Amino acid sequence: MKTVRISLAIVLMAVVSIAANAQVSIGVRGGASLSKTTGTGGFIENFTGNLNYIVSGNGGxxxxxxIAGGLSFRxxxxxxxxxxxxxxxxLLNLIGVNIPLGGSIKQRLTYIQAPLLFQYDFGYEDSPVKPYVILGPSFNYLADGKIVSRADLILFRTQPTRTSIGLGMFNRFEVGGVGGAGLSFEVGNAKLFVEGRYERGFTRVYDTPVVQVPVYNQSFSVLAGFSIPLGR
Structure with missing residues (x-):
């Protein structure tokens, strides 16, 4: 953690120095993600069976x-x-008739993220449409965890039940990586963009003292947003 704090402090000082002499923009983005906590080599699936991706929203x-040319810090x-x-x-066989009984259980882990991304825009400086790529680390904090369950009965589905789970068995801090690509459009002083990104956690999800369980987070996201330059 000390190394991480020192690295973040160096990055922050560099950001302040660059921002003092550059046209900085501020923006918002949001979208939907397909996420799954999965083990290396299908480790966790050996105990749980096939795991499904969950759909969730995200924003920031x-x-x-x-920085220089088409390169910027984000x-x-x-x-x-x-x-x-x-x-x-x-399937439950009841008096010779197959009656479907089933349901779903989802584990949802909510993280606060601090991605430190580098973006490179292709094309000419005055081009109104530019493709770009992003890459960088992400430092995440696990803020909440819930189990969401629902049952599929014979003729209807029950409402989902949400149960909070203790976070003592989880690593609260996660270091991950982010990579993606997008397309930006200039509209007056503003910039609109659409983006796809892949995120992968490098820190194990579970903090188990005896056996180090090789389970990590990963997600695919489709995002949209806009940015505007800060006035000088």
Whole structure:
């Protein structure tokens, strides 16, 4: 943690120095994610069976600070959900008639994120449409965890039941990586964009003292947003 704090302090000082001499933009973004907590080599699936991706929303705010040419620094403050789901379609044979009984259980983990991304825009400086790529680390904090369950009965589905779970068995801090690509459009002084990104956690999800369980977060997101330059 000491190394992480020192690295963040160095990055912060560099950001302040660059921002003092650059046209900084501020923006918001949001979208939907497909997320799954999964083990290396299918580790966790050996015990739970096939896991499903969960669909969740995510959003955040960011600064975009030009560095040189098409390269800019893009720190963000955001939230996202990760986790996984299990569904079943068990059949109960009742007096010779198959009656479907099943349901789903989802683990939803809510993280506060601080991605420190670098963005590179392609094309000419005055081009109104630019493709770009992003890449960088993300430092995340696990803020909440819930189990969401619902049952599929014969003729209807029950309302989902949400149960908070203790976070003592989880790593509260996660270090991950982010990569993606997008397309930006200039509209007056503002900039609109659409973006796809992949995120992968490098820190194990569970903090188990005896056996180090190789389970990590990953997600695919489709995002949209806009940014405007800060006045000088």
């Amino acid at each position: 705010v960011f600064l975009q600070i030009p 720190p963000e403050l955001a939230y996202k959900q990760s986790g996984a789901g299990i569904s079943s379609d068990n």
